[in-house]
Amino acid sequence: MRHLEQELVSLRLDIIDMWRLVISQVSNAGEAILSFDKDLAAKVSMREKKVDAYELKIDGFCENIIALHQPVAIDLRFVLAVFKINSNLERIADFANGISRILVNNPSVILDAEVIQDTNLQVMINQVNKMLAQGLEAFENEKSNFAAAIFSEDSQVDEINEKSVQVIADYIQKNPDRAYECLELIGIFRKLERIGDHCSNIAEEIFFYIDAKVLKHSPKDRK
Amino acid sequence: MVIPSITSEINNMTVSPKLTETKDMTQPSIISIEGLSIAYDKDKLAVKDVTATIKKNAITAIMGPSGCGKTTLLRAINRMHELYPNISTNGEIKLFDESIYDMSTIQLRRKIGMVFQRPNPFPTLSIYDNVIAGYKLNGINLKRPERDEIVETSLKDVTLWDEVKNSLHKKGNFLSGGQQQRLCIARALAFKPDVILLDEPTSALDPIATAKIEDLLIDLKENYTIVLVTHNMSQAARISDNSMYMYLGELIEYDTTTNIFTNPKNISTQNYITGRFG
Numbered sequence: 485m486r487h488l489e490q491e492l493v494s495l496r497l498d499i500i501d502m503w504r505l506v507i508s509q510v511s512n513a514g515e516a517i518l519s520f521d522k523d524l525a526a527k528v529s530m531r532e533k534k535v536d537a538y539e540l541k542i543d544g545f546c547e548n549i550i551a552l553h554q555p556v557a558i559d560l561r562f563v564l565a566v567f568k569i570n571s572n573l574e575r576i577a578d579f580a581n582g583i584s585r586i587l588v589n590n591p592s593v594i595l596d597a598e599v600i601q602d603t604n605l606q607v608m609i610n611q612v613n614k615m616l617a618q619g620l621e622a623f624e625n626e627k628s629n630f631a632a633a634i635f636s637e638d639s640q641v642d643e644i645n646e647k648s649v650q651v652i653a654d655y656i657q658k659n660p661d662r663a664y665e666c667l668e669l670i671g672i673f674r675k676l677e678r679i680g681d682h683c684s685n686i687a688e689e690i691f692f693y694i695d696a697k698v699l700k701h702s703p704k705d706r707k
Numbered sequence: 708m709v710i711p712s713i714t715s716e717i718n719n720m721t722v723s724p725k726l727t728e729t730k731d732m733t734q735p736s737i738i739s740i741e742g743l744s745i746a747y748d749k750d751k752l753a754v755k756d757v758t759a760t761i762k763k764n765a766i767t768a769i770m771g772p773s774g775c776g777k778t779t780l781l782r783a784i785n786r787m788h789e790l791y792p793n794i795s796t797n798g799e800i801k802l803f804d805e806s807i808y809d810m811s812t813i814q815l816r817r818k819i820g821m822v823f824q825r826p827n828p829f830p831t832l833s834i835y836d837n838v839i840a841g842y843k844l845n846g847i848n849l850k851r852p853e854r855d856e857i858v859e860t861s862l863k864d865v866t867l868w869d870e871v872k873n874s875l876h877k878k879g880n881f882l883s884g885g886q887q888q889r890l891c892i893a894r895a896l897a898f899k900p901d902v903i904l905l906d907e908p909t910s911a912l913d914p915i916a917t918a919k920i921e922d923l924l925i926d927l928k929e930n931y932t933i934v935l936v937t938h939n940m941s942q943a944a945r946i947s948d949n950s951m952y953m954y955l956g957e958l959i960e961y962d963t964t965t966n967i968f969t970n971p972k973n974i975s976t977q978n979y980i981t982g983r984f985g
Contacts (some may be wrong), residue, residue, distance in 0.1 A: 486982060488981075489983075496933060556944065556968045556969070556980050557968060557971055557980055557981055558981065559981050560968075560969065560976060561969070626854075697970070
């Protein structure tokens with residue numbers, strides 16, 4: 485195997501490792517918030533440094549490959565896509581950490597089961613977990629069509645987020661003493677919505693890498 | 708606070724269409740190659756049924772692994788390949804819609820000059836005489852002021868004038884490899900050709916001399932059409948506008964260099980330019 489190919493294989497393995505780590509971060513953060521598991525939330529926060537370390541390693545790897553091997557065509561698209569996916573994954577992990585820190589910083593916070601149910605928080609958490617896993621599957625198998633569903637799923641996530649605002653507002657009116665928890669809950673929805681956006685960005689990069697198509701800034705229905 | 712001058716700058720900012728438009732090969736053509744096949748032996752085709760047009764005032768790179776026929780194709784454009792014995796050629800090449808087979812080779816090679824892999828100035832001639840060697844060899848007598856003008860213009864065109872203007876009547880041996888190659892390009896330019904063919908012109912040069920030749924070729928395409936055979940894919944990517952990829956005598960893919968190096972359509976092209984074979 486040529487030296488460049490070896491480097492690309494190593495880069496692929498690193499980004500897949502990071503992707504799996506980020507999937508577990510988002511999944512654990514969601515589980516922690518739904519079950520008020522402070523220990524699990526603390527574990528997510530502890531692992532955030534590992535994600536950051538991966539990001540730096542992969543950034544350096546991409547920089548070296550471009551500087552030393554001048555990749556072209558699909559190799560160049562792969563390196564550029566990994567570079568951007570890396571950055572999106574790191575942001576996703578930041579949001580997972582942000583969600584966990586709500587529990588870590590306020591151990592007494594308890595979200596009402598009724599509002600969790602009415603806002604579809606569980607559905608939204610499941611949805612972003614699914615989008616992240618679909619992205620990884622598309623990347624590993626080099627099948628851009630696996631990533632296509634992510635765009636419509638992102639729209640569903642946006643919809644859940646929009647509806648949650650009214651549900652939470654109604655809940656605050658009925659339970660003004662729970663306003664603080666509700667503001668935290670709005671923050672959680674906002675973070676999950678951003679995770680969905682980053683998953684969508686990752687899907688765009690997968691299309692760029694595999695099909696050489698630029699979907700960035702295209703309307704969602706044209707993706 | 709936003710500074711007003713910056714606000715107006717941002718409001719007036721437009722994105723150059725060059726950033727978003729995909730280049731296509733819409734330049735006018737100067738050479739058209741139609742169904743060209745060349746055989747060194749009866750059963751061995753070096754070039755197989757190649758059809759392509761070379762764009763005017765552009766640099767066209769021909770790439771491909773050793774033995775793919777790229778040098779044969781290049782040489783066929785000014786019929787240099789006919790110097791090989793038992794060669795047979797089928798098909799047509801036109802320069803400005805005129806068949807190159809209807810021209811004498813002398814006339815043709817004045818219109819389509821050639822520069823070779825290794826710098827090959829005439830060792831017994833001075834720098835001055837090297838530049839106008841084509842005229843001398845063809846028995847064309849020029850008056851002294853005409854000769855002086857051709858020598859000066861050609862050497863200026865290849866940015867060699869300032870380096871050699873005080874040594875014009877010395878032999879070219881003291882020049883570096885890069886300077887000798889620029890002298891050979893000046894010799895090709897002396898006839899004011901329409902097209903310059905270059906067969907791996909920098910493969911024997913160091914990176915600095917290579918960079919000078921590359922800059923020179925980019926400048927020269929303002930006035931000339933350049934066709935370049937190169938093994939150096941980074942060079943093709945850096946300086947050419949359009950690229951051909953040949954394999955086993957066939958023209959596999961011909962597109963803008965940007966398209967070839969970012970999204971080649973053919974898997975064989977992709978494997979070659981990414982270094983997976985060749």
